[in-house]
Amino acid sequence: xxxxxxxxxxxxxxxxxxxxxxxxxxxxxxxxxxxxxxxxxxxxxxxxxxxxxxxxxxxxxxxxxxxxxxxxxxxxxxxxxxxxxxxxxxxxxxxxxxxxxxxxxxxxxxxxxxxxxxxxxxxxxxxxxxxxxxxxxxxxxxxxxxxxxxxxxxxxxxxxxxxxxxxxxxxxxxxxxxxxxxxxxxxxxxxxxxxxxxxxxxxxxxxxxxxxxxxxxxxxxxxxxxxxxxxxxxxxxxxxxxxxxxxxxxxxxxxxxxxxxxxxxxxxxxxxxxxxxxxxxxxxxxxxxxxxxxxxxxxxxx
Amino acid sequence: xxxxxxxxxxxxxxxxxxxxxxxxxxxxxxxxxxxxxxxxxxxxxxxxxxxxxxxxxxxxxxxxxxxxxxxxxxxxxxxxxxxxxxxxxxxxxxxxxxxxxxxxxxxxxxxxxxxxxxxxxxxxxxxxxxxxxxxxxxxxxxxxxxxxxxxxxxxxxxxxxxxxxxxx
Numbered sequence: 001x002x003x004x005x006x007x008x009x010x011x012x013x014x015x016x017x018x019x020x021x022x023x024x025x026x027x028x029x030x031x032x033x034x035x036x037x038x039x040x041x042x043x044x045x046x047x048x049x050x051x052x053x054x055x056x057x058x059x060x061x062x063x064x065x066x067x068x069x070x071x072x073x074x075x076x077x078x079x080x081x082x083x084x085x086x087x088x089x090x091x092x093x094x095x096x097x098x099x100x101x102x103x104x105x106x107x108x109x110x111x112x113x114x115x116x117x118x119x120x121x122x123x124x125x126x127x128x129x130x131x132x133x134x135x136x137x138x139x140x141x142x143x144x145x146x147x148x149x150x151x152x153x154x155x156x157x158x159x160x161x162x163x164x165x166x167x168x169x170x171x172x173x174x175x176x177x178x179x180x181x182x183x184x185x186x187x188x189x190x191x192x193x194x195x196x197x198x199x200x201x202x203x204x205x206x207x208x209x210x211x212x213x214x215x216x217x218x219x220x221x222x223x224x225x226x227x228x229x230x231x232x233x234x235x236x237x238x239x240x241x242x243x244x245x246x247x248x249x250x251x252x253x254x255x256x257x258x259x260x261x262x263x264x265x266x267x268x269x270x271x272x273x274x275x276x277x278x279x280x281x282x283x284x285x286x287x288x289x290x291x292x293x294x295x296x297x298x299x300x301x302x
Numbered sequence: 303x304x305x306x307x308x309x310x311x312x313x314x315x316x317x318x319x320x321x322x323x324x325x326x327x328x329x330x331x332x333x334x335x336x337x338x339x340x341x342x343x344x345x346x347x348x349x350x351x352x353x354x355x356x357x358x359x360x361x362x363x364x365x366x367x368x369x370x371x372x373x374x375x376x377x378x379x380x381x382x383x384x385x386x387x388x389x390x391x392x393x394x395x396x397x398x399x400x401x402x403x404x405x406x407x408x409x410x411x412x413x414x415x416x417x418x419x420x421x422x423x424x425x426x427x428x429x430x431x432x433x434x435x436x437x438x439x440x441x442x443x444x445x446x447x448x449x450x451x452x453x454x455x456x457x458x459x460x461x462x463x464x465x466x467x468x469x470x
Contacts, residue, residue, distance in 0.1 A: 038316075041315075041316060041317050041318060042315055042316075044313055044318060045313045045314065045315050045384060048313060048382060048384055049384055052347065052373070052375055052382075052384070055347070055375075056347060147315065218345065219345040219346060219347050220344055220345065220346045220347070221346075221347045221348070222332060222333070222334045222346070222347070222348040223333060223334055223348075228347065228348070228349060228373075231349060232349070232373065239315075242315075
């Protein structure tokens, strides 16, 4: 049985931890608020953009832009995985990595060679220890990044694809659904165009414009569809990367907030049970001292 | 009054400028020229030049705002503008735009100089500052050209803001 002093010290330590987790919870909540706003505003733009690109792509000759065509020249597949730079966010990173692991296995089974482009320190550290080729990594950007960075990444990837180094390029990130729901999402980055059944989790269909009694419209496109398409595709790819990063950072903050909330709660539980143990131990000490005194007095009486 | 209305949506990466605003007509500068869309327009897609976009709202009041490029989808019952940025006319800052214009013009000139140099044009001389910069950053001529055009359009829109019909 621990002594009174030990228990007291333990309680103080847990209280300190609780202060820490509370503070981190609040920091994550504040960050979440700002990124969530950004993500939600951007999401609408990205979805509309993706939908329009699809509309144009469907109406232009399949060879209008080389980025639409599957590249058969290589057996390599590149997967862009987005994780966080910092830990203490629950299962956020492990979840993504395990999905990524499964994807790697699946790609290998199909006879392709997967390579990774990793954003975020946690993902890099995880795959540094594993037998997967890392094409490149980017660390320390999830705290602050802008559209220009996404543009640069997209440009680099497009260049690799155009050079015929990769057969397909995918993006894997954590989609922010609500404060307590995140979903690891796997999307094809290049080639654009109709997704085949290869993608395990296809994009949700574009909102609003399917079903709902609308006939398939024929657009007048000015300038020609393929001209417009070549102007828009690079932008659409940057948008996709930027969105994936925004979603990932938002999910990360939400996951951290939740993890810290849980940590604060368990701190509270521990403090409660320790206080109970402390009080019991103190009472036991008082009782045994009292007994000593009473016994002593009894002995003197005789 | 039961004139036909359709819905105007303007979204930019940072915000939703208009969402399903009922309007009577929308006019904008497409890359192939100015167009006006009325309700019931056949489906139409084009990209937008930086410039003013005009619309007439349900009360028959005309207003104008500025977009710095983007593209537009016209459907019989709605118009969606995906803009790089959208600003109200009175938010346009001509002075800032002019400063940006000068900056981008300089960069563009420098970028062209570098390109000529790379092609082996011996008559081009770089100043020492330009030499120093060449190591540090790349200049994307196409992007700079687009920025120059955008800033010029912004300045023009800001200067002529009173000539465009707009709400006060």
